[in-house]
């Protein structure tokens with residue numbers, strides 16, 4: 190269970206990125222975060238991922254306050270969280286196989302992690318993770334020989350290999366063409382559904398948020414503008430969220446959005 194109460198984040202320069210956020214996300218939920226640029230989506234994912242300490246309110250991840258844990262326990266919590274970023278932090282000279290196997294470095298004893306960096310110990314496992322993404326033939330290529338979209342899929346393969354209890358994906362499809370974007374969103378959801386784990390993803394592709402995820406949270410100016418099942422999110426509400434207009438009961442009562450009208454919002 191993830192719970193946030195009166196949560197706020199102000200960065201060192203005083204910029205308030207989150208303000209008064211109350212949220213509860215049950216195990217196994219698949220949640221999309223949408224909202225305009227600067228709304229606070231990345232900041233929220235960093236707080237839930239126990240990599241950014243809130244400056245106000247409370248956060249609990251897997252039932253515990255990460256910031257009350259010992260260093261070792263915090264490390265162990267982080268190792269159970271799988272993260273996927275817009276620009277995956279993969280060393281350019283690393284081989285694809287090593288990048289995928291890095292998904293389990295935090296779960297392996299030190300000797301095994303070090304050995305795997307020198308010589309990949311589970312080539313079959315890496316191949317299996319790449320297979321559904323159509324990238325097995327790139328297994329021994331260097332990561333700097335891949336396109337941005339291929340790197341994003343390597344990051345997904347690493348996540349699938351890690352098998353984390355909580356998946357946090359920050360704009361996981363930003364570098365992909367529409368067909369690949371959908372296939373990655375589907376793969377993330379299928380994996381989470383099959384393993385019964387929680388998935389939270391920020392997306393500018395609103396159509397994917399509505400079609401692939403069960404619950405959609407609209408963020409704006411660091412606050413929750415709406416939070417409801419995807420099937421109940423209306424076109425007017427989405428338009429209002431991005432236009433800076435009030436998002437309220439009127440939008441809530443609107444007809445469900447025709448999915449074909451919703452396209453990628455920058």
Ligand SMILES: Nc1ncnc2c1ncn2[C@@H]1O[C@H](COP(=O)(O)OP(=O)(O)OP(=O)(O)O)[C@@H](O)[C@H]1O
Pocket residue numbers: 200201202204205206224225226227228229230231232233
């Ligand atoms: N390290 C930082 N220092 C200062 N301000 C920051 C920092 N990171 C983010 N912010 C600010 O916090 C606010 C929320 O940023 P955040 O990256 O969480 O938004 P976002 O919804 O993920 O945006 P995008 O869709 O553009 O990625 C913005 O006003 C941003 O400028």
